[in-house]
Amino acid sequence: MRILIIEDDKKIANAIKRGLEQETFVADxxxxxKDGIGNALTxxxxxxxxxxxxxxxxxxxxxxxxxxxxxxxxPIIILTAKDKIADRVDGLNAGADDYLIKxxxxxxxxxxxxxxxxxxxxxLGSVIKVDNLSLDTIKYHVVRGGKEVRLSSTEFRLLxxxxxxxxxxxxxxxxxxxxxxxxxxxxPNTVEVYIGYxxxxxxxxxxxxxxxxxxxxxFGYKIAS
Numbered sequence: 001m002r003i004l005i006i007e008d009d010k011k012i013a014n015a016i017k018r019g020l021e022q023e024t025f026v027a028d029x030x031x032x033x034k035d036g037i038g039n040a041l042t043x044x045x046x047x048x049x050x051x052x053x054x055x056x057x058x059x060x061x062x063x064x065x066x067x068x069x070x071x072x073x074x075p076i077i078i079l080t081a082k083d084k085i086a087d088r089v090d091g092l093n094a095g096a097d098d099y100l101i102k103x104x105x106x107x108x109x110x111x112x113x114x115x116x117x118x119x120x121x122x123x124l125g126s127v128i129k130v131d132n133l134s135l136d137t138i139k140y141h142v143v144r145g146g147k148e149v150r151l152s153s154t155e156f157r158l159l160x161x162x163x164x165x166x167x168x169x170x171x172x173x174x175x176x177x178x179x180x181x182x183x184x185x186x187x188p189n190t191v192e193v194y195i196g197y198x199x200x201x202x203x204x205x206x207x208x209x210x211x212x213x214x215x216x217x218x219f220g221y222k223i224a225s
Contacts, residue, residue, distance in 0.1 A: 001117060001160065002026045002178045004043070006036035006063065007051040007079065012102075016049060019106045020113070024140060024153045026181050033058040040067055044177050045074050047116060049109075052080035052091065061094045068095035075116035077109070114138060128163045131225035133202065133212060135163055145209060149201050154179065158194050159202070162213070162223040171220040195221055 003025050007013035013029045020027040028043075030036040033054045040048060040063070048067070052060035060078050067076065075097040080087065083101045091099045098112050114137065118126055126138045133144045140156060142149040151159065157179045162170065172191045179194075180186050195213060203211045212223050 001046040001157065002028070002043070003047045003049060003113070004036070004040055004045045005029045005049045006031075006033070006040070006054070006060070007049070008032060008054050009051070012051075012079075016106070016109065019110065023110060024156050025113075026157065026179065028182050032056065033063055037063055037066060039182075040072065041070060043182060044174070046178065047074055047113060048076045049113075050076055050078050050096075052078050052082065052087075061090055064091070064094040064096050075119070077112060077116070079104070128160070130163050130166050130223055131210060131212060133163070135160055144202060144206055147205075151198075151201065154194060155197055155201070159198055159223075162221070165222075167222060167224045169216045169219050169222045175221070191221075 005013050008031050017027040017029050050060045077098045078091040078096045081102045088099045128135045135142050161178045175191050
């Protein structure tokens with residue numbers, strides 16, 4: 001899953017990025033409002049972590065309101081040192097889904113991120129299932145037909161993205177946006193290569209069962225029973 005961090009404190013921003021990437025997320029960091037807004041409107045992020053107190057005339061509250069006005073529906077967590085009830089109300093009324101007071105423990109931020117990502121349209125919960133394949137987004141555990149499947153972090157992100165959109169055709173461009181960092185060196189056939197890796201682990205060892213990862217020629221890929 002791909003997360004955008006808009007935070008002017010580089011130490012905090014980079015610490016959050018490192019922590020998220022250790023948990024298999026892809027994290028982009030921007031340090032000012034203008035660039036943050038540009039990325040949030042350009043790319044299809046799964047979640048935004050947004051500092052309230054940004055330098056300049058556009059603060060986190062205004063960014064949050066703008067994203068909602070533009071139809072962006074991804075969960076937004078606002079980070080702030082302001083702990084008054086009125087400040088929290090302002091953030092939530094602007095369209096934020098959660099509000100975390102600085103200083104905070106990364107473990108709490110991570111728990112809130114995972115809780116919000118468990119609330120897509122289908123409210124999938126922490127364990128996602130397609131046919132007899134299950135993926136645990138908290139324990140990073142993948143099982144098919146009772147047998148554990150070991151994946152790399154990139155393979156796990158790719159499989160999670162597919163499983164969060166069952167029976168839906170996903171283009172290569174959509175997959176790249178959600179699975180890889182925006183400044184990663186992704187070659188034209190990278191998605192094909194990683195789809196092949198997943199098939200070797202998810203489908204080929206289970207030949208007597210249905211092939212779950214499907215190619216839709218000319219469009220992209222989908223996972224379906």
